[in-house]
Amino acid sequence: MNRRESLRALGLMAAGTGLFASACNSKDTKGTASLSENSGERLPGIQDFEYERTSSLYKETFFTEHELATITVLADIIIPKDAQSPAASEAGVPAFIEFIVKDLPDYKTPMRGGLKWLDIQSNKQFKKPFKDCPNEQQIKLVEAIAYPDEVAPGMEQGAAFFTLMRDLTASGYYTSEVGIKDLAYAGNRPGNWTGVPADILKEHGFDPINFMG
Secondary structure (H helix, E strand, O other), X not given: OOHHHHHHHHHHHHOOOHHHHHHXXXXXXXXXXXXXXXXXXXXXXXXHHXXXXXXXXXXXXXXXXXXXXXXXXXXXXXXXXXXXXXXXXXXXXXXXXXXXXXXXXXXXXXXXXXXXXXXXXXHHHHOOXXXXXXXXXHHHHHHHHOOHXXXXXXOHHHHHHHHHHHHHHHHHHOOOHXXXXXXXXXXXXXXXXXXXXXXXXXXXXXXXXXXXX
């Protein structure tokens, strides 16, 4: 799987998807930022009722420990640690996904159903839940559902789940502090105009020396 490079692009595109936009436009505007418990700092433009809703969502628990452990394994398969950046779990992606499914409840059933499907398939093939399998068995099952156009008959539900899991992982990772560093996003910076390049001037029939005076 060409993981980090393809997901680098996916992370950039995720900012324009309905998933990312709906999270940004929900009543909680912190859903795509750091998902650690709010320290009490008030950000400009955020109203009290928005903080109250966020606090309420943090207190809720949706995924079981088993489900969250499975999500952690999957997230780190999708974005593993490398020499440049930490793995998805180190960027807080499992907590991001836990928060998003509470913030956007339409994702609860696809995520829970997909995790159950994954364990059923893992038990059929390897006699163990997915999270307890050796890495090579986990990768084998993931690669069977990672490419929607190539999945075998009967594996479509798994492919749909993994696509959602991959999108959530990329969205969570590339909106985290470490993910933004991984993208090497520098933000807006003032330009330094040095004039029209000499080769462009020549292309349009101007003498660069005389043109620049």
